[in-house]
Amino acid sequence: MIILGIESSCDETSLAVYDSEKNLILSTYTSSQAELHSRFGGVVPEVASRNHILNIEALFEQCMEEAELTPQDLDAIGVTNAPGLIGALFVGVSFAKALGYALKIPVVPVNHLSAHILAAELQNEGLEAPYLALIISGGHTHIYDIDCAYNFELLAKTIDDAAGESFDKVAKMLDLGYPGGPLIEKLAEDGDATKIKFPIPIKKRPDFSFSGLKTSVLTQIQAGKETPADIAASFQKTVADVLILKTLRMAKERGRRTVVVAGGVACNVYIRRAFEAQKGFDIYFPSPRLCTDNGDMIAFTAHKFFGQRRFASLDETAHDRMQHINK
Numbered sequence: 105m106i107i108l109g110i111e112s113s114c115d116e117t118s119l120a121v122y123d124s125e126k127n128l129i130l131s132t133y134t135s136s137q138a139e140l141h142s143r144f145g146g147v148v149p150e151v152a153s154r155n156h157i158l159n160i161e162a163l164f165e166q167c168m169e170e171a172e173l174t175p176q177d178l179d180a181i182g183v184t185n186a187p188g189l190i191g192a193l194f195v196g197v198s199f200a201k202a203l204g205y206a207l208k209i210p211v212v213p214v215n216h217l218s219a220h221i222l223a224a225e226l227q228n229e230g231l232e233a234p235y236l237a238l239i240i241s242g243g244h245t246h247i248y249d250i251d252c253a254y255n256f257e258l259l260a261k262t263i264d265d266a267a268g269e270s271f272d273k274v275a276k277m278l279d280l281g282y283p284g285g286p287l288i289e290k291l292a293e294d295g296d297a298t299k300i301k302f303p304i305p306i307k308k309r310p311d312f313s314f315s316g317l318k319t320s321v322l323t324q325i326q327a328g329k330e331t332p333a334d335i336a337a338s339f340q341k342t343v344a345d346v347l348i349l350k351t352l353r354m355a356k357e358r359g360r361r362t363v364v365v366a367g368g369v370a371c372n373v374y375i376r377r378a379f380e381a382q383k384g385f386d387i388y389f390p391s392p393r394l395c396t397d398n399g400d401m402i403a404f405t406a407h408k409f410f411g412q413r414r415f416a417s418l419d420e421t422a423h424d425r426m427q428h429i430n431k
């Protein structure tokens with residue numbers, strides 16, 4: 105099967121073509137709006153929607169050209185329909201539905217979070233559910249248990265900020281810019297991660313909390329005793345410690361040895377190494393390019409769900425909030 109994947113849930117328009125027989129991405133094009141939004145210190149939803157509209161058709165044409173295909177060669181279309189910015193999602197969903205209708209091919213709605221997780225399978229042949237998955241992105245910090253039939257059971261989530269959001273907010277407090285994750289990671293390279301011992305919030309509970317940590321960081325910045333690099337490094341270490349503690353504790357409880365870590369924050373090399381250093385688990389990550397938003401993971405997930413006949417009708421729409429991931 106040849107499947108087109110469309111992602112437009114936030115500030116990246118990304119399209120990719122996946123050949124399921126070869127298990128190969130034939131082409132992938134992304135237009136990032138990060139620079140456009142950086143001067144506002146975060147994503148402006150209306151600006152995001154408008155730029156998706158401007159970009160999507162050209163990206164589709166580029167994808168077809170590089171894959172040496174015509175639209176008629178497509179067998180199905182996968183599209184992110186939840187969760188995300190509603191106006192941004194509408195652009196991808198409308199494009200997918202119109203194309204699907206014109207070509208008389210099915211459209212498969214893809215939950216963005218499930219796609220982030222399955223991106224790990226695209227690059228690690230042999231990796232298959234069941235496993236436990238931690239998703240750490242700009243909007244979510246969730247632990248899922250995924251059974252053999254790819255039913256997703258939500259086991260833990262953040263009760264306030266998401267992990268990526270805490271990186272972005274701390275970067276703002278340190279005047280580094282947006283998006284904050286890579287900038288904190290860079291600054292932390294020159295810092296001592298053991299310099300400041302930040303408390304781990306709600307340590308005994310399965311859920312996450314990052315807003316108290318953000319306040320502790322602010323207190324440190326205002327005190328002015330430690331260098332920004334030491335603060336960044338200590339903050340990053342605390343986030344890694346929390347993620348590892350809660351994810352692996354849950355994996356043990358659930359009897360899962362295989363753990364997938366995905367989403368934008370999983371690009372962070374310090375966090376990747378910290379997970380990899382843990383004994384007794386097989387830990388998988390998508391490559392950094394597939395940790396941030398991309399059409400590849402949408403096309404791949406659509407193929408996986410296509411097998412389960414989870415199709416969209418023309419009534420299907422976008423949802424800003426989290427839909428049940430198994431839908």
Ligand code: KG4
Pocket residue numbers: 114240241242243244267268269271272283284285286289367368369370371372373395396397
């Ligand atoms: O998955 P993603 O691209 O978009 C969402 O679905 O949210 O994640 C974006 C988030 C941002 O908060 C960004 O700061 C964070 O991932 N991020 C990182 C790194 N690269 C991106 N956080 C920490 N370290 C990084 N290297």
Ligand code: ZN
Pocket residue numbers: 216220241242367368396397
């Ligand atoms: Zn994402």
